[in-house]
Amino acid sequence: xxxxxxxxxxxxxxxTYVVYDDESLEAVIIDAGNQYxxxxxxxxxxxxxxxxxxxxxxxxxxxxxxxxxxxxxxxKFGLQPEIHAEDLSTFENTIQSSVLWGVDLSxxxxxxxxxxxxxxxxxxxxxxxxxxxxxxxxxxVSFYSSKHDFILSGDVIxxxxxxxxxxxxxxxxxLHTSIQKKIYTLPxxxxxxxxxxxxxxxxxxMANNPFVRGE
Numbered sequence: 001x002x003x004x005x006x007x008x009x010x011x012x013x014x015x016t017y018v019v020y021d022d023e024s025l026e027a028v029i030i031d032a033g034n035q036y037x038x039x040x041x042x043x044x045x046x047x048x049x050x051x052x053x054x055x056x057x058x059x060x061x062x063x064x065x066x067x068x069x070x071x072x073x074x075x076k077f078g079l080q081p082e083i084h085a086e087d088l089s090t091f092e093n094t095i096q097s098s099v100l101w102g103v104d105l106s107x108x109x110x111x112x113x114x115x116x117x118x119x120x121x122x123x124x125x126x127x128x129x130x131x132x133x134x135x136x137x138x139x140x141v142s143f144y145s146s147k148h149d150f151i152l153s154g155d156v157i158x159x160x161x162x163x164x165x166x167x168x169x170x171x172x173x174x175l176h177t178s179i180q181k182k183i184y185t186l187p188x189x190x191x192x193x194x195x196x197x198x199x200x201x202x203x204x205x206m207a208n209n210p211f212v213r214g215e
Contacts, residue, residue, distance in 0.1 A: 002126045002148050004193060007043055010035035011101075012065035015195055016043065017152055019143075020052050024124025027052040030143060030152055031060055031195060032069030032081070035103075040072050056121065057081045059111065060154025061137040062091035063167070064098055066195065067108060074109045084132065085113040087139025093168050115141050128152075133182050135175025136163030142182065150191040151202075157183055157192060159200040162211045179212045 005018040010033045020027035027047065034043050047054060057079040059066055070081040083091060091111055098105040117132035121143060128143040136155045140163075143152040155163035157179055165172045183192070188203025206214030 002123065002128075002145055004150065004152075005046060006193065007034070007039070007046075009033040009039045009043075010065055010068055013196060014065040015193070015197075016069065017193060018043070018047065018052070019123065019128065019152070020050070021124035021126045025050070025052050026123045027054045028056045028058055028121060028123065028128075029054055029073055029077075030058045031066040031154065032057060032073045033065055034069035034072055039069070040076075043069075043073075044076060054079065055123070058115065058121070058143070059083045059087075060142060060152065060195065061140040062087045062094050062111070063137065063155070064094050064101055064103065064105070066154070067091070067094065067111075068103065068105070070111075071105075071108050080109055081111040082114045083111040084115045084139035084141050086134065087137055087169075088113060090137045090139060090169050117141070131182050133178040135165060135171055135173075135178045137167070138169040140178075144186070144190075149187060149189055150193060151183070151186060152193045153183065153195070155195040157200075157205060157209070157212070158194045158197045159192075159205075160209060161197075162209070163195075176212050180215060184212075184214050 014033035016033040017030040054077045121128040190202040
C-alpha cells in the first residue's frame, strides 16, 4: 500500500513528500525542499529508519522552494532530479534568480526531462500517474493514485486557494483549466496533498474554493 509522508521545509514553508510502498519499501521524494542541515537530517532519518529505497527524485515544478533540496538528495541517494520538459525554462530562471533570495543554487543538479503525461511512476506493485497541470509554471505536473484516492498537486491548488500566476511561465487561464479539467474531474473524495498548507479534498475545493469553483 502507498504511504504519504509530508515534511514542511525551508524559508517558504514548502511541503516535501516521501511516497513509498510499505511492502516493497520502494520510495520517491517529491519536491525536495530541505534547505538546512536539520531538515536534511529529519528527511534522511525518516527514510533510513524505515529502510526505504529511494528510486527517484521528482519535481512537480522547478521553483526555488521545490528544488532547493535536490542537491542534498541527489548526493545522498545517487539520483538525478526529474521534471517535465516544459519546465526546463523554469529551472533555468530559478538558478539565475536564486541569488535574489540569498540562496546559492549554482551546484544544483541538472534535471532529467523525463516526466510525461499519463506515464506512471512505479513503486513495487503500486503506481502514480503523471498528470500535466500547467499554469503555475509551464511544465507543472501532478502525481495521482486512483487506487488510493490522492493527488500530489504541487502548487496548482491549495486548501481554499490556488497557485500564483505572476511568476515567469505562469498563466491564470491555463491554471484554471488545469484545475477544472485535471483536478475537479477526479472523484470528490480524492485527497489533495499540496505544495503548501494542509491537505484538502477535491469535493471540498469544488464547493468552496473562492478562486475556481466546480462546474
